[in-house]
Amino acid sequence: MILEDFLRYVKIDTQSDDASESTPSSFKQYDLLNLLQKELHQLGVKSEIDEFGRLYAHIEGNNAYDSIGLCSHVDTALECSGYDVKPQIIHNYQGEDILLGISGLKLSTKDFPHLKKAIGKTLITTDGTTLLGADDKAGVAIIMDVVRNVLAMKQSERRPLSILFTPDEEIGRGPEHFSLEKFNCKYAYTIDGSDPLHVSVENFNAESMDIAIHGKSIHPGSGKGKLFNAILLMNELIDLLPENMTPYKTEGREGFNHIVSMEGNVELARAHFILRNHDKEKLKEQVKDFERAKKVIEEKYPGSIIVLVHKEQYKNMGEVIFKNRDCMDTIENVFNKLDLKLEYTPTRGGTDGATFSFLGCPCPNLGTGSYNHHGRFEFAILEEMELMSKIVTEIFRL
Ligand SMILES: [Zn+2]
Structure with missing residues (x-):
């Protein structure tokens, strides 16, 4: 039947x-x-x-x-x-x-x-x-x-x-x-x-994380020490995130940060992530990882602006x-x-x-x-x- x-x-x-x-x-x-x-x-x-x-x-x-x-x-x-x-x-x-x-x-x-x-x-x-x-x-x-x-x-x-x-x-x-x-x-x-x-x-606790990086564009011929390329800054920021926290490397109760999309030019680069963890406190730590990475990049490239927006998706x-x-x-x-x-x-x-x-x-x-x-x-x-x-x-x- x-x-x-x-x-x-x-x-x-x-x-x-x-x-x-x-x-x-x-x-x-x-x-x-x-x-x-x-x-x-x-x-x-x-x-x-x-x-x-x-x-x-x-x-x-x-x-x-x-x-x-x-x-x-x-x-x-x-x-x-x-x-x-x-x-x-x-x-x-x-x-x-x-x-x-x-x-x-x-x-x-x-x-x-x-x-x-x-x-x-x-x-x-x-x-x-x-x-x-x-x-x-x-x-x-x-x-x-x-x-x-x-x-x-x-x-x-x-x-x-x-x-x-x-x-x-x-x-x-x-x-x-x-x-x-x-x-x-x-x-x-x-x-x-x-x-x-x-x-x-x-099930997972879930947040989304949007990153926008505003670089500083000037003529590349005279860019030494002044041109902050938003695309490269985004790459550097992503490199600062924990390397093993991707869907590819996690299973069971391990959480991850998953980059879903990225686009950009010299002036502005954007990336969209989803963050997942069964443990609420560990998910908060994942958000902090992004905030720490933002701080490092902003200090290294004074005048660059990085905006992070994270939102709860489900619990x-x-x-x-x-x-x-x-x-x-x-x-x-x-x-x-x-x-x-x-x-x-x-x-x-x-x-x-x-x-x-x-x-x-x-x-x-x-x-x-x-x-x-x-x-x-x-x-x-x-x-x-x-x-x-x-x-x-x-x-x-x-
Ligand atoms: Zn189903």
């Missing part, structure tokens, strides 16, 4: 659009939202799609308990087309390299060691021309499966369930217009990760979750009951759940059994999606 749902959802193109100012950013996201509403209706579950394209639904349970929420996003990433997705299904996978249709691309165990986990299982891949859209339609299919499982329980024997399907997660606008009142739950889980045994209760949800541990206790109990080993893995990015957490709804992220998101090498493992559905279903069983 979960496979049929998943295949039906990935065939609907729901790519979001970062150039659009409308909400949702692309109206084709309604194609899936409307279908989900219809399917919920057929199961006897009432839902509301609000004017911002957020679908909210509720399933009553034993009202001595607070409702718990589940959230997935319906849009797919910008990096790769999600139009006319033609999934390949490989039953009883034997660990060989997989040709993606006739595209010439190959999913190999050498490049993607995760594939080894899928031996003997059912794999769903792309045909090499599009992404798969398992991010996050695997999450959507898991939630719909959980809905059926929960409805099969007696009302007195289940916890109330709140559902939220959002558009525009991939362009960072998923939490826009979020209504805790409509979601109406004590805490929630986004189902938007990869490995089913990995739970994320932390680590761990700050909220560690003070409201019910959502962790619940998922830990489920893993114990099912005799599974839970691993907490910090997300190296942001999550919609971070914003929900700071708006009063603590929201860890759970896996979907899908990997290599945002591109043509994306794949899902059916048995892992089924395991995730089983785990999430147990959250609601009293």
